[in-house]
Amino acid sequence: MKKITDIQGSFLLNNGVKMPYLGLGVYLADNDSEVINAVQWALDAGYRHIDTASIYKNEEGVGKAIRTAAIHRDDVFVVSKVWNSDQGYNSTLTAFEETLNRLQLDYLDLYLIHWPVKGKYNDTWKALEKLYREKRIRAIGVSNFMKHHLQDLISQSEIVPMVNQMEFHPRLIQQDLIDFCNKKNIQYEAWSPMMQGKIFSLSILDNLAKKYSKTVAQIVLRWNLQKGVITIPKSVKKERIISNANLFDFELSNEDMNYIDTLDKNQRIGPDPDNFNF
Ligand SMILES: NC(=O)C1=CN([C@@H]2O[C@H](COP(=O)(O)OP(=O)(O)OC[C@H]3O[C@@H](n4cnc5c(N)ncnc54)[C@H](OP(=O)(O)O)[C@@H]3O)[C@@H](O)[C@H]2O)C=CC1
Ligand SMILES: O=C1CO[C@H](CO)[C@@H](O)[C@@H]1O
Numbered sequence: 001m002k003k004i005t006d007i008q009g010s011f012l013l014n015n016g017v018k019m020p021y022l023g024l025g026v027y028l029a030d031n032d033s034e035v036i037n038a039v040q041w042a043l044d045a046g047y048r049h050i051d052t053a054s055i056y057k058n059e060e061g062v063g064k065a066i067r068t069a070a071i072h073r074d075d076v077f078v079v080s081k082v083w084n085s086d087q088g089y090n091s092t093l094t095a096f097e098e099t100l101n102r103l104q105l106d107y108l109d110l111y112l113i114h115w116p117v118k119g120k121y122n123d124t125w126k127a128l129e130k131l132y133r134e135k136r137i138r139a140i141g142v143s144n145f146m147k148h149h150l151q152d153l154i155s156q157s158e159i160v161p162m163v164n165q166m167e168f169h170p171r172l173i174q175q176d177l178i179d180f181c182n183k184k185n186i187q188y189e190a191w192s193p194m195m196q197g198k199i200f201s202l203s204i205l206d207n208l209a210k211k212y213s214k215t216v217a218q219i220v221l222r223w224n225l226q227k228g229v230i231t232i233p234k235s236v237k238k239e240r241i242i243s244n245a246n247l248f249d250f251e252l253s254n255e256d257m258n259y260i261d262t263l264d265k266n267q268r269i270g271p272d273p274d275n276f277n278f
Helices: 033-045 059-068 089-103 121-133 147-155 175-184 195-201 203-212 216-226 238-244 254-261
Strands: 010-012 018-020 049-051 077-082 108-113 137-143 163-167 187-191
Touching (some): 033 059, 033 238, 059 077, 059 089, 077 089, 089 121, 147 175, 163 175, 195 216, 203 254
Parallel strands (some): 077 108
16 A cells, blocks of 8 residues: 555655645636635645646636645645647647636646547647646646557657546446556546545445544545545535545555445446547
8 A cells, every 4th residue: 555644645656746645626616715715725724736627717716725825836736637629739838828827826736638639639748748848847647548548648658647537436446447557657546536426325335434433535535545546525615625634544444445446336427538528
């Protein structure tokens, strides 16, 4: 098991950059007091990693909260993503500048290709490689890339992605893809780790929550970390933001880790990367 120590602990990416293994997701948080408060509460609670995207339309609010926080910019790991309609070499370079402009920051910690748009993602990647070499971004990666997308990308590029952000929760594990990423030294990261709230209607996790005196969210998020998967639970509620990060005073046994693994049904709540249409 990778070492999981505290809220500000991190996993090491293939370029030596440390990425905090717990972050705050902000999909569906409004670009006003909602996202500003959420990010501020998270930073106050000790989170040091925020996951946004241009398509979330809240980069301004995220940037404002980070710039006004009582912590140094270098101590927060900021992630954004290039949206599908901006893919291609020149349009990605422009989209990146627009993202930085909305965030009002002068670099990103991680920039991801949001989805593997056919015929575009290899050129998009070349733009990310250029920005990375110019030190505008500390790490570059992809999201929603299946094994064949990664193989294709790697075969045509100089830099192996540092991260692959995928839908991941007890109903969708994709262990073959995780194994492939581990083999290639690509850090696996979970989106919708709580199935966008649907995890709470699965009573199968209630017994584990009782056994460890933790919430179902904490059990699932701790399972992410013990599997070596970075996780970015979203909430805009202060109590939940605090409680979702309370993961460092217990450890799931191997037996309970294996039990959660058995809940996999290869069941998506989001689009299939091989068949999306945005
Ligand atoms: N790369 C990609 O394609 C994608 C990336 N993402 C990223 O991943 C992040 C997380 O995924 P997301 O889809 O938001 O879903 P999550 O699995 O994080 O679930 C978020 C939902 O759960 C609720 N919730 C949060 N904590 C609790 C709790 N302790 N008890 C009960 N309910 C809770 C939230 O409501 P409330 O806010 O009211 O607390 C919200 O409705 C996103 O925000 C985004 O940053 C997401 C989708 C796709
Ligand atoms: O990050 C995201 C949030 O959810 C959206 C709707 O499913 C996706 O398009 C996107 O990948």
